[in-house]
Each structure stands twice: as C-alpha cells, then as structure tokens.
Amino acid sequence: MKELSKEFFKQDTVKVAKKLLGKIIVIGDLKGRIVETEAYGKDPASHAFKRTERSAIMFDTYGHVYVYLIYGMYNCINFTTEKETVPGAVLIRAVEPLNEIELIKQRRKTNKKDNLCSGPGKLCQAFDIDKRYNNLVIGNEIKIYDDKFKLNHFKIGQSSRIGIKDALHLEWRFYIIDNEHVSKVKINQKNEKKSQIIDN
DNA sequence: TACTGGATTCACT
DNA sequence: GTGAATCCAGTAA
Structure with a gap:
C-alpha cells in the first residue's frame, strides 16, 4: 500500500474529502477504512470561517491533524487541507474497522x-484519539494509505444521524454506500434527512 | 470573569 | 422523537 504524503492534502478541500474515501487510516496497531468524510471550508458552520487560536491550524497548515472536543465528551478528528493561508479541513465521520475488533468493541x-x-x-x-494528536503532521503517529479500493460490504450513510440544526451548512459530505458506490451528498440546511445524493 | 452553546451520542419513551 | 450528559473555546463585559 502506498502511503499518502502530506502534500496530498495541499489541494481543494472537497476533492480531498472525496479522495479520502476508501483510504486506510493507521493509528498505532489499529487500521480502518475511511467510509464517510465531510468537507469544511469557509462557511459559517465551520471552524474555518473565523480564525481563532483553536482554528488557526486550519488556516496555517495542510496535512496536519486537527482534533477538538465537542459537547464536552466527544472528540472529532480532521485533516487540514489547502495551501497555507487558505482555511480548510476534512472531518473523518466514519471508518470501517479492519482489525483489533475485540479491542474496539471493549x-x-x-x-x-x-x-x-x-x-x-x-x-x-x-481508535483512542484525543487532543494529544492535535497539530501532529500526518505521516507520523497517524498514517493514511492508498488501498486499491477493495471494499467489503459496509453500509453507512445513516441519514437518521443528522442534526446540524439551523446552522448554515453548505459543504459536502461523502459516503461509501456499498461495495460499488461512492456518493456525494448535498446537505439540506434545515433538514438533513432531505439531503440529496448528487452523484455516484 | 461569567456565560453560552456546540462538526455528538446514548438512553429512554 | 426527545432530552441529557459534559467541558471548554469563544465572546461579551
């Protein structure tokens, strides 16, 4: 498997989000296939909308790991994108675990x-990801590999898990729906259940 | 210094 | 379908 370099992330955020589907993420001994991503650019629902101490990494870097705590209890992992000065990041929304299943179940x-x-x-x-991974360069503790897209059947894209409320949310979400289809979904701002699949 | 609310998840109805 | 859990970044004063 070919390892992606940091330079891979120095491109359009939406393109990175789509290309990351099917890639393998490796953290320590754990491996997983990325099956759902979301592109965050300069829209008001994104931390990239305004530069703050926390979000500066999205403005200043590409190919870095951005981890933040949400609702006081959950972490979210993103990879920063675009050239320096252009803010952007891709949120990794779901992964298909490929090994250490028992550990993960625990x-x-x-x-x-x-x-x-x-x-x-x-x-x-x-994957035991928390803020200690924040700001690390991809390729060290966290590696991403190209994999010739050999998907097991794994349905994701749970349209019921939708709840961005009334935040203005204009960016794209990408799912692997099944073995063969990769879908680009346009988020409906008011009712995410009504979000539309744009292409396959 | 104090307050507000969130790129979520889970238990419960 | 609804509400609670939980903490800290961002903001206002």
Whole structure:
C-alpha cells in the first residue's frame, strides 16, 4: 500500500474529502477504512470561517491533524487541507474497522459491528484519539494509505444521524454506500434527512 | 470573569 | 422523537 504524503492534502478541500474515501487510516496497531468524510471550508458552520487560536491550524497548515472536543465528551478528528493561508479541513465521520475488533468493541462498549466507528465521536473512542494528536503532521503517529479500493460490504450513510440544526451548512459530505458506490451528498440546511445524493 | 452553546451520542419513551 | 450528559473555546463585559 502506498502511503499518502502530506502534500496530498495541499489541494481543494472537497476533492480531498472525496479522495479520502476508501483510504486506510493507521493509528498505532489499529487500521480502518475511511467510509464517510465531510468537507469544511469557509462557511459559517465551520471552524474555518473565523480564525481563532483553536482554528488557526486550519488556516496555517495542510496535512496536519486537527482534533477538538465537542459537547464536552466527544472528540472529532480532521485533516487540514489547502495551501497555507487558505482555511480548510476534512472531518473523518466514519471508518470501517479492519482489525483489533475485540479491542474496539471493549472501548465502544458494544458488540454491534455497524456501531463501532459509524460517527466522528465513535471512531475517536474506538481508535483512542484525543487532543494529544492535535497539530501532529500526518505521516507520523497517524498514517493514511492508498488501498486499491477493495471494499467489503459496509453500509453507512445513516441519514437518521443528522442534526446540524439551523446552522448554515453548505459543504459536502461523502459516503461509501456499498461495495460499488461512492456518493456525494448535498446537505439540506434545515433538514438533513432531505439531503440529496448528487452523484455516484 | 461569567456565560453560552456546540462538526455528538446514548438512553429512554 | 426527545432530552441529557459534559467541558471548554469563544465572546461579551
């Protein structure tokens, strides 16, 4: 498997989000396939909308790991994108775990395979990701590999797990729906259940 | 210094 | 479908 370099992330955020689908993320001994991503650019729902101490990494870097705590209990992992000076990041929303399943079941306190890493907070729990990974360069503790897209059947894209409320949310989300289809979903700002699949 | 609310998840109805 | 858990970044004063 070919390892992605930091330079891979120095391009359009939406393109990175789509290209990351099917890639393999390796953290320590754990491996997973990225099956859902979301592109965050300069829109008001994004930390990239305004530069703050926390979000500066999205403005100043590409190919870095951005981890933040949400709702006081869950971490979310992003990879920064675009050239320096252009803010952007891709949120990793879901992963298909590929090994250490028993360990992950323990960490997640569930036995259901589809419930192990099917959400940004869940996958951070499963892979033990927290703020100690924030600001690290991709390629060290966290590596991403190209994989010739050999998907097992893994349905994701849970349209019920939608709740951005009334935040203005214009960016794109990408799912692997099944073995063959990769879908680009346009988020409906008011009702995410009505979000539309744009292409395959 | 104090207050507000969130790129979520889970238990419960 | 609804509400609670939980903490800290961002903001206002």
